[in-house]
Amino acid sequence: MTKAMMIAPDHPAEAAPLLRREFTLDPGHGPVDSAILRTSAQGVIEAWVNGIPSSDELLAPGWTSYEWRVRLVEHDVTTAVAERTVVALRLGNGWYRGWLGFTGQRAVYGDERAGYAELEIRFADGHVQRVGTDESWRAGTGEVLADDLYNGETIDARLRDRSWQRPGFDDAQWDAVHAVDVDPGRLVPRTSPPVRRLGERAVERVWTSPSGRTLVDFGQNLVGFVRVRVSGPAGSEIVLRHAEVLEGDELGTRPLRRAEATDRFVLSGGDDVFEPTLTFHGFRYAEVTGWPGELDPEALTAVVVGSDIRPTGTFACSDALLNQLHSNVVWGMKGNFLSVPTDCPQRDERLGWTGDLAVFAPTAAFLGDVEGFLADWLIDAELERQATPLRTVPVVVPNVMKHLETGFPEPGATAVWGDAAVWVPWALWTAYGHEQTLRDAYPLMTAHVRSVEAALAPDGAWDSGFQFGDWLDPDAPADDPGKSKAPAEVVATASAYRSAGLVAGAAAVLGAESDAAEFRALRDRIGVGFRTRYVHDGRVESDSATVYALAIVFGILDDADVQRAGDRLAELVREAGHRISTGFAGTPFILDALTSTGHLDDAYALLLQREVPSWLYPVTMGATTIWERWDSMLPDGSVNPGEMTSFNHYAFGAVADWMHRSIGGIAPLDPGYRRILVAPQPGGGLTWAEASLETPHGRAAVRWDADPELRLRVEVPAGVEAVLRLPGRADETLASGIHHR
Structure with missing residues (x-):
């Protein structure tokens, strides 16, 4: 019996370490019934058994709150083992040791890459042989000379030699290894989907820039790397620099800030294939640059990488720009759901900002089966919360901020950002209906709301502490994205009301009646404080679109004020020419606020606006993902001068939730779609729309056509009923099956 341990080379180099162990199967036990390889790392790890990759995963074991848990990845490698067997590992820096955050720091979790492997072999007679990483292993380096998530990878194909992965290789000149002190309790089974290659994109165009540079367009803003097939003189180097946009007809690298996003490939002199998988x-x-001869577009392929989340929801309609907007939302989620839900995937940041996810979670839960992915992230959110000085939800999870020299102290409880602790698990409960997911997140949910309660003024308003407010209000200065028309304390108090109410609902679901009563009372106290302090004669303080949207959708207003607030919101929307006037806090809710108060035409006009700022302005500018700023690219084609400018940020893509429910017509009436609301609301000149969703009970689908009169086709999963609700008609209950109306 062996007990595997984390190991690292005695004399580490900057090149990616290789670790190997060769052994013989225990004799006399018959054939091998099964062989399971378990791996983990401080960093990222790739594994082979007798030269065969253990899986098709990338960047395993992924990013978690390493201080408390590191994922243990398990794969069946039965077909790879033989009488003589080699387990071979390559280690990358990953999030553990690479550059991380936006302050120019690296190795924030530790200086030493280390790998873990245990191969468990079961024989026909029941005998078990285990071979694990220990101090008998050997360490070397290979063709990967440098690797970093921000800066890229350097591969020298002249050093490529696969023989180290197979039996018979002489590793006598390789380095010794040593054990790395890691608490075995930190190694936890993976519950989140792995990162994999999700697809490929061919080159759409190759041309020469004004400065003489060779540029390549893959036609889609994506996340991954470029696979290169090339032949050329040994020792010659090809350099690939990456960017989301062009600026001045050259590669637009300024928004990347410190991230070099550069891969370097040194040729062997033969036929080379490069994939920078670290x-x-x-x-x-x-x-x-450096391409030998004329560049053949077929030599380059963009490989799309992300967490392997099963797609579940679709949407399409008669408006091509709306379809492109929805595609942009899908691609934004695909690129940013990579191991953790990040704000952006390109610059020197790529952090798990909680506010982005708080508003996007309902959209995500329609587009893909994200329950395991986000439930795993919520585990880290609770671990990180417990580690903050005030026991409050941090603004990024995993909370790398505590390791960075940011000048940004932990802010304590925050609205919207901290509310991810409540809004995300509630979105999962609503979409999937699994009580255990809600129960697992319940300590985090209650802790957040109690931390908010402690920050409230005596009258129930939340008017103290740091707040992001209505982040990225389009009227905010480029260098001051938090300067919004909506006062931060109004946004915070409204958000606190919503969170208290949702936690009361969660407590009721879980049978925690005393908690439910506590949080209902807190919700009511916050509501009184909000209405007393911020609502006067039906007007909400600051008289901006965001404050009305939140007050209406969160249900804070007295009945007599709801319609007045909706009417005033519609007036503001019209006064703005149906251009967006909201930021992170207000944008996800404004269409629902307009719709619920009888202003569907204004909701459609806002959605279909093409002038900046609007959802469709980026589409008219060629966007293929959701932008961070409404004007990340200015109408003249130049990049927004703000330092913080990403072209792949999913937060404003939360509008797709309204599109799914109000245009497509699919929404849950009960958690997990045990009952379905079919309530499309045609408008905006659309002549047809369709949506589908793989619910926990099967496929639901709606298709409507409005030319010349409204016709519907509704598909209801087995064992489920739907309520059909159409304008001007009485509700109708639909049984399982296909219905035409």
């Missing part, structure tokens, strides 16, 4: 980039364009 890094990833957010890009649509690449600049290629």
Whole structure:
């Protein structure tokens, strides 16, 4: 019996370490019934058994709150083992040791990459042989000379030699290894989907820039890397730089800040294939230098990388721009759901900002089966919360901020950002209906709301402490994205009301009646404080679109004020020419606020606006993902001058939730779609729309056509009923099956 341990080379180099162990199967036990390889790392790890990859995963074991848990990845490698067997590992820096955050720091979790492997072999007679990482292993280096998630990877194909992965290789000149002190209790089974290659994109265009650079367009802003097939003189180097946009007809790298996003490939002199699998980039364009001869577009392929989340929801309609907007939302989620839900995938940041996810979770839960992915992230959110000085939800999870020299102290309880602790698990409960997911997140949910309660003024308003407010209000200065029209304390108090109410609902679901009563009372106290302090004669303080949207959708207003607030919101929307006037806090809710108060035409006009700022303005500018700013690219084609400018940020893509429910017509009436609301609300000149969703009970689908009169086709999963609700008609209950109306 062996007990595996984390190991690292005695004399580490900057090149990616290789670790190997060769052994013989225990004799006399018959054939091998099964062989399971379990791996983990401080960093990222790739594994082979007798030269055969243990899986098709990338960047395993992924990013978690390493201080408390590191994922243990398990794969069946039965077909790879033989009488003589080699387990071979390659280690990358990953999030553990690479550059991380936006302050120019690296190795924030530790200086030493280390790998873990245990191969458990079961024989026909029941005998078990285990071979694990220990101090008998040997360490070397290979063709990967440098690797970093932000800066890219350097591969020298002259050093490529696969023989180290197979029996018979002489590793006598390799380095010794040593054990790394890691608490075995930190190694936890993986519950989140792995990162994999999700698809490929061919080159759409190759051209020469004004400065003479060779540029390549893959036609889609994506996350991954470029696979290169090339032949050329040994020792010659090809360099690929990546970016999301062009600026001045050159590669637009300024928004990347410190991230170099550069891969370097040194040729062997033969036919080479390069795949920089220890890094990833957010890009649509690449600049290629050093190519031998004329660049053949077929030599380059963009490999799309992300967490392997099963798609579940679809949407399409008669408006091509809306379809492109929805595609942009899908691609934004695909690129940013990579191991953790990040804000952006390209610059020197790529952090798990809680506010982005708080508003996007309902959209995500329609588009894909994200329950395991987000439930796993919520585990880290609770671990990180417990570690903050005030026991409050941090603004990023995993909370790398505590390791960075940011000048940004932990802010304590925050609205919207901290509310991810409540809004995300509630979105999962609503979408999937699994009580255990809600129960697992319940300590985090209650802790957040109690931390908010402690920050409230005596009258129930939340008017103290740091707040992001209505972040990225389009009227905010480029260098001051938090300067919004909506006062931070109004946004915070409204958000506190919503969170208290949702936690009361969660407590009721879980049978915690005393908690339910406590949080209902807190919700009511906050509501009184909000209405007393911020609502006067039906007007909400600051008289801006965001404050009305939140007050209406969160249900804070007295009945007599709801319609007045909705009417005033519609007036503001019209006064703005149906251009967006909201930021992170207000944008996800404004269409629902308009719709619920009888202003569907204004909701559609806002959605279909093409002038900046609007959802469709980026589409008219060629966007293929959701932008961070409404004007990340200015109408003249230049990039927004703000330092913080990403072209792949999913937060404003939360509008797709309204599109799914109000245009497509699919919404849950009960958690997990045990009952379904079919309530499309045609408008905006659309002549047809369709949506589908793989619910926990099967496929639900709606298709409507409005030319010349409204016709519907509704598909209801087995064992489920739907309520059909159409304008001007009485509700109708639909049984399982296909219905035409």
